[in-house]
Amino acid sequence: xxxxxxxxxxxxxxxxxxxxxxxxxxxxxxxxxxxxxxxxxxxxxxxxxxxxxxxxxxxxxxxxxxxxxxxxxxxxxxxxxxxxxxxxxxxxxxxxxxxxxxxxxxxxxxxxxxxxxxxxxxxxxxxxxxxxxxxxxxxxxxxxxxxxxxxxxxxxxxxxxxxxxxxxxxxxxxxxxxxxxxxxxxxxxxxxxxxxxxxxxxxxxxxxxxxxxxxxxxxxxxxxxxxxxxxxxxxxxxxxxxxxxxxxxxxxxxxxxxxxxxxxxxxxxxxxxxxxxxxxxxxxxxxxxxxxxxxxxxxxxxxxxxxxxxxxxxxxxxxxxxxxxxxxxxxxxxxxxxxxxxxxxxxxxxxxxxxxxxxxxxxxxxxxxxxxxxxxxxxxxxxxxxxxxxxxxxxxxxxxxxxxxxxxxxxxxxxxxxxxxxxxxxxxxxxxxx
Numbered sequence: 001x002x003x004x005x006x007x008x009x010x011x012x013x014x015x016x017x018x019x020x021x022x023x024x025x026x027x028x029x030x031x032x033x034x035x036x037x038x039x040x041x042x043x044x045x046x047x048x049x050x051x052x053x054x055x056x057x058x059x060x061x062x063x064x065x066x067x068x069x070x071x072x073x074x075x076x077x078x079x080x081x082x083x084x085x086x087x088x089x090x091x092x093x094x095x096x097x098x099x100x101x102x103x104x105x106x107x108x109x110x111x112x113x114x115x116x117x118x119x120x121x122x123x124x125x126x127x128x129x130x131x132x133x134x135x136x137x138x139x140x141x142x143x144x145x146x147x148x149x150x151x152x153x154x155x156x157x158x159x160x161x162x163x164x165x166x167x168x169x170x171x172x173x174x175x176x177x178x179x180x181x182x183x184x185x186x187x188x189x190x191x192x193x194x195x196x197x198x199x200x201x202x203x204x205x206x207x208x209x210x211x212x213x214x215x216x217x218x219x220x221x222x223x224x225x226x227x228x229x230x231x232x233x234x235x236x237x238x239x240x241x242x243x244x245x246x247x248x249x250x251x252x253x254x255x256x257x258x259x260x261x262x263x264x265x266x267x268x269x270x271x272x273x274x275x276x277x278x279x280x281x282x283x284x285x286x287x288x289x290x291x292x293x294x295x296x297x298x299x300x301x302x303x304x305x306x307x308x309x310x311x312x313x314x315x316x317x318x319x320x321x322x323x324x325x326x327x328x329x330x331x332x333x334x335x336x337x338x339x340x341x342x343x344x345x346x347x348x349x350x351x352x353x354x355x356x357x358x359x360x361x362x363x364x365x366x367x368x369x370x371x372x373x374x375x376x377x378x379x380x381x382x383x384x385x386x387x388x389x390x391x392x393x394x395x396x397x398x399x400x401x402x403x404x405x406x407x408x409x410x411x412x413x414x415x416x417x418x419x420x421x422x423x424x425x426x427x428x429x430x431x432x433x434x
Contacts, residue, residue, distance in 0.1 A: 002363060006322030006422025010036060013320065013416050017226040022405065026229040034138045035222035039215050039420045046211050047424040060207030064199065067192055067206075070110035078102045105269065107192045109262035115155065115188055116258025120251055124154060125243050128162070131217075133240055139221060142234035143241035145174045149181040151243065153217050156187035156375070158261075160388050162243040167392040169235050175388075175395065176228035176402045176409065177221055182384045183410035184220040184374040184417075185213045186343070190269075197347045198369070201354035205369060212373035212417050219413035219420075227409050228402060268383075269344060276341050276379060280306050310336025321371065321415050322422035327364035334368055339377050339411070346372045363425055371418035376410040 014032065018024055045052035074082040080093045081102040118124040131150035136143050144166035151159035160167065160178060170178075186194070191209050198205045248254040284305045311333030318332040319325070330353060338346040350368055353359050375384075385403040389396040 002322045002324060003423055003425060005320070006367075006419045006425070009320040009322055009419035009422070010039075010416055013317075013412050013419065014222065014226060017223045017409070017412055020408065021227050021229065023229050023231060026231055028140075028225055028230060031139045031141060031225045032222055034140075035218050038134070038138065039218050039416075040423070042211070042215060042218075043420045043424050047421075047426075056207045056211065057204070059210050060204050063192070063195060063206035063210070066111070066114065067107060067195055067199070070107040070192065073110060074102065074106040077106070082106070101270070105193065105266050107196055108190060108266050108269075109259050111188055111192045112262030113255045113258035116248075116254040116261070117251065120248055120254035128154065128243055129240075131214075132243075135218075135221065136238060136240055140238055141177070141221065141225075142170075142174055143236040143239040144170060144234070145177045145221075147241050147243055148178040149217050149221060152178075152181045152185045153213050154188050156182070156190070160391060163241065164244050164391060166236060166241065167388070168394065170395075171230060171232040171234055172398055172402055173225065173228050173230040173232070174234055175399060176406050177224040179384050179388065179399070179403065179406035180224040180409035180413065181217055181220040183376045183380050183407060184216040184413035186373055186375060193344065194347050194373070197344075197351050198354070201351055202365060202369065208366065208369050208421075209373050212370045212421070215370075215417040215420055216374055216413050219416040220410060223412045223416065224406065224409040227405050227412075269342070273342065273344065277345070280340055306340065307333050307337045310339060317415055321367060321419045322425075323364050323367055324361040326360040330358065331364055331368045331371070335371055335415075338372055342377050342379060343372050343374065362427060363422070366425060367418040367422050370421045371414050373417070374410060374414040376407060376414055378407075381407045 018027070046056050047053070071082065083093070115124065128147065128150045131153060132143065132146040135141060135146040135149060139146075144163045148159055148163045151162045159182060163178070186209070191206075191213070194209055195206045202208075248257060287306070287309075311329060314332040314335045315329060318328045318335065323331050334346045334349055334353075337349065350365065350372065354365055359365055381403050384406075385399050389399050
């Protein structure tokens with residue numbers, strides 16, 4: 001029954017996107033039909049076809065082994081502080097527990113360097129071209145937005161650098177699509193952070209997060225084209241474009257540059273967490289007292305924290321994507337929390353729910369992992385709009401106007417990804433089991 005609910009959720013989410021569309025009369029059915037078909041084919045291959053399941057497990061094991069390699073540097077630099085919970089070092093010293101700053105965040109530096117190396121030796125550009133060609137030919141969107149969306153599967157805000165020569169002349173619909181894709185997917189280096197947080201409770205999480213990023217890229221195209229449909233003719237419509245990037249002069253330079261970019265990302269993540277956690281605590285302080293008084297007056301027992309309030313807003317969407325009823329409100333609070341506190345905090349709280357046994361159904365954890373896999377939050381909106389505006393200052397006004405629509409598209413795209421995964425969920429499968 002829940003699989004059918006998840007399947008119907010795909011179309012309910014698109015219907016909701018149509019209701020808030022900037023132009024409900026202009027619908028590109030080719031984008032919608034092929035977008036849904038591509039998601040279902042990909043999910044069917046990965047979750048149902050035996051060969052696809054082997055690919056899934058191979059990707060999962062590869063990421064986990066890379067993550068193990070990444071810990072070598074953190075243990076050398078931070079010593080006992082870097083030991084994961086429940087482990088000991090060579091001297092018999094036990095872990096001090098989970099410490100985000102010393103265990104999870106440093107893995108970003110390692111994975112950023114790996115990605116830089118893959119770019120330098122030409123593997124990543126070839127992968128990006130494959131995805132871009134599929135999107136351009138089947139969905140009939142512009143080559144420039146296809147290239148940017150494909151790049152976002154693997155990297156973050158820097159993905160728009162690959163289409164730098166085309167940004168000036170992009171239509172508003174194209175700009176909305178590349179922003180939505182950036183906020184609905186997750187960079188490979190940050191993906192390692194999520195794996196580190198959830199791997200103990202969810203052994204196959206790495207493979208799920210990789211598949212979620214691919215599915216979300218497709219979903220972002222579909223939903224952004226519904227919310228901000230194309231009314232002009234893009235310059236590169238149906239044309240394959242070559243990714244634009246500046247190659248480093250040597251392999252060592254690419255490693256150094258990747259590591260430096262990783263450090264910048266860590267600083268950005270820490271700054272956002274410090275700022276937003278503090279702001280949310282301040283908001284909770286103000287609304288909490290009012291909420292307690294109202295509960296006493298009315299006899300209700302509502303959660304008046306910001307997380308709880310957003311949980312009520314996302315509760316219907318949580319049911320629509322196929323989260324079992326007993327766990328729906330807990331998961332809706334995580335999705336709402338992501339909007340203001342970033343996905344890092346949401347994944348941490350998901351890990352706590354799993355370790356405490358608070359979730360009644362394993363399906364809830366799997367779908368939550370997909371729904372949370374993306375940069376769809378307020379801080380990311382500022383980062384992507386600001387970062388893209390820095391590349392093309394003359395488009396700042398357009399980017400600012402469509403930013404909110406892109407964020408909504410990205411949020412719905414992450415939910416659609418969860419619906420697709422929920423359509424093929426099988427509790428006995430090794431891919432979905434705990």
